[in-house]
Amino acid sequence: MPVAVSLVTGLLGAGKSTVVQALLAHKPPGEKWAIFVNEVGAVGIDGAALSAAADADQQGGGGCGGGGEIVVKELAGGCMCCSAAGVTQAAIATLLRRSRPTRLIIEMSGLGHPGSVLDALQKPPLGDSVEVMGTMCVLDPEFVFRDNIADDEQSVVDSPLFVNQVAASDVVLVNARTDAYRDALSTWHATLWPPKSLVSTEQRGTAVPSRLLDQLASDEHGKLASLATQVDADTYADTHTSYELTRVSAPGGHPRVLIGRTRHAGDGSLTYSIGLVYHREDIFDRTRLAEFMNTVLSTRDEVTRVLRAKAVMRTGTTAWSLAAVSGSASSEGETAEITLDSSAYRRDSRLEILVRQRGGCGDDDDDDDDGRQDETSLPALDMLIEDDSIALAPGDARDALLRHDWTALVASARSCVRL
Structure with missing residues (x-):
């Protein structure tokens, strides 16, 4: 059975x-349990402190769950994601072989930067013996959201290092002394x-919630939250329905x-949120992906308009890329300018599209008069998982979205995968 691995990241002093x-x-x-600590400095301190704490707990009998063993290994003198990457992999492999932790x-x-570490943990040789169960970014809101930033300084929340640490995480653990930054944290x-x-701690991290390890191992963070209610929070929605049509993603462009x-309420308009989650082994062609995203974000006619798309x-x-929009189309025929920025996210590939259809365009449960499909088209997606015969191109996404043909949309997105 593979060893469950949890990665803890965060800025200095978090x-x-x-x-x-x-x-x-x-x-x-x-x-x-085994704890592997990386210190940049030549003289390690964190590892020694953890070792002392583990020894004290075990001698006290019960501070660490009442049985078992805790092994602490420290790697000092280099960052495990760059200068000490090779040494890190060897040290972790040795720790696993000798200690055989749970x-x-x-x-x-x-x-x-956690991205390269996650890559090493999920490919041979380490990937054969471990399973990454979750990544946590520890955040000190007083440091991240402080207001005394000089004009010539970059804010912490926008710094590449912090952005990467958050991007790679499944859980953000707020290590707060007070709730003074609650609003800024919520907005961010x-x-x-x-x-x-x-997740929030109590008393500056000394009392982390018992559910935290379960959350790291849970699949809940892998679900796509519907953006429809977020985008239209100021519009009172009559009804919201969600359909999870396929649960299993497998390599080969099957999301x-x-x-x-x-x-x-009021105008009767509909907003659709379409989420596609792909297996992490699927690799997308950058050129085709940019074409697909340009097509999606440029989709509009007199009835339907794409509000937002993220990937x-x-x-x-x-390499993992975040599809960032530096400009959106304002009228039919224009194209949005897409840039593919590097990302430290590593769990899976995912795409989310938000589409608005103005009101009065047909019955809820039937095909619309202009040919657009509604819920009646949804069962076809179940068959799409096993069907590779539908061959579309990235540019076909526009027609699929205008028809609300989610089967064709998935097939169009699949054309971006290197098969």
Whole structure:
């Protein structure tokens, strides 16, 4: 059985070691845990502190779940994602072989970029013996959202290092002394995509929630939250329905498919959210992906308009790209300018599209008079998982969206995958 691995990342001073130490209190009885700590400095401190805490807990009998063993290994003198990458892989492999733990918790340096570490953990040789169960970014809101930023400084929340650490995470753990930054934190959290679970500690990390390990291992963070209710929070929606049409994603461009539909009170318009989640082994062609995203974001006619589209896709062996929009089309025939920026996200490839259809265009449950499909087209997606015969191009996404033909849309997106 592979060893469950959880990665803990965050900026210097965020409180990662305090959080890891607090996690030890939730170790199930009889399990053996290994803690791997990376320090940039030549003299390691965090590892020594964790070792002392683990020894004290075990001698005290019960502070770490009442049984089992905790092994702490420290790698000092280099960042595990760059200068010490080879040494890191060898050290982790040795730790696993000698200790045979049930769970491995890796505490990265505050200067570490987690993307390359996640790549190493999910490909041979380490990938054959471990399973990454979740990544956590520890955040000190007082440091991240402080207001005294000089004009010539870059804000912490926009710094590439912090952006990468958050992008790679499944859970953001707020290590707060006070709730003074609650509003700023809430506003920032709403902008994150893919969505992240948000968990708060008590007393500056000394009391992490017992459910945290379960959340790291849960598939809930892998679901696409419907954007329809977020985008139209100021519009009172009559009804919102969601359909998760396929649960299993497999290599070969077969995604999980999630469809949401909101009917808005007043004008009767509909907003659809279409989510596609692809297996992490699928690799997308950058040129075709950019064409697909341009086509999607330029889709509009007198009835239907794409409001928003976001994607984070694996575009190489170790490259992941976030499709960022630097300009949107304002009228039919124009194209949006898409840039593919690097991303540290590693869990899966995913695409989310938000489509608005103005009101009065047909019955809820029937095909619209102009040929647009509604719920009657949804069962066809079940068959799409096993069907490779539908061959479309990235540019066919426009017609698929205008018809609300989600089967054709999935086939168009599949054409961007390198098969």
